[in-house]
Amino acid sequence: SQQGEEDPQALSIQEGENATMNCSYKTSINNLQWYRQNSGRGLVHLILIRSNEREKHSGRLRVTLDTSKKSSSLLITASRAADTASYFCATADTGRRALTFGSGTRLQVQP
């Protein structure tokens, strides 16, 4: 079963705008990771944030983590058409030592 619920399920924006995706989870975690998947292909790891971190940046990506609310957000700034993909959060649950993926957000960036 999936732990994460992502919001929104789909998002359509114009090139240059920012995109924000949210992820909620249920159990205690060791870390939370974000992945991107282009249509029908494998996933690409974007960023990992540990449970004792609150914010992390990587290029145009900014991830926040609120363990008290069991939620995370992924912000993509100055989006490009090439950012069009599905984005998944994945939690590394303490004790289970396996990733549990959310349902994903489909992002469409219009050129």
Next chain:
Amino acid sequence: KAGVTQTPRYLIKTRGQQVTLSCSPISGHRSVSWYQQTPGQGLQFLFEYFSETQRNKGNFPGRFSGRQFSNSRSEMNVSTLELGDSALYLCASSLDQGYYEQYFGPGTRLTVT
């Protein structure tokens, strides 16, 4: 470094048959995990292998099995295929088991007719 490779990329099988999928991890990675992705259920964890031992298992029936070889290459097998087994099967490797970022292969698209 070469990425994770999966073979075959596409497969069509008939109900009742069995299938074996193969995964070669990134060199130096010792953990291999398998996932099933379907439109209805999303990405679901099948199992993880580390040092030739299954370390974690998802909630799938016993028809789904796997193994890992001494060179970290892994295979998964599905016996007595059902229509619902049609999915994209993804393999991912990581340096160690559990909490590390995973590197995914392109997947094997299995269609059961």
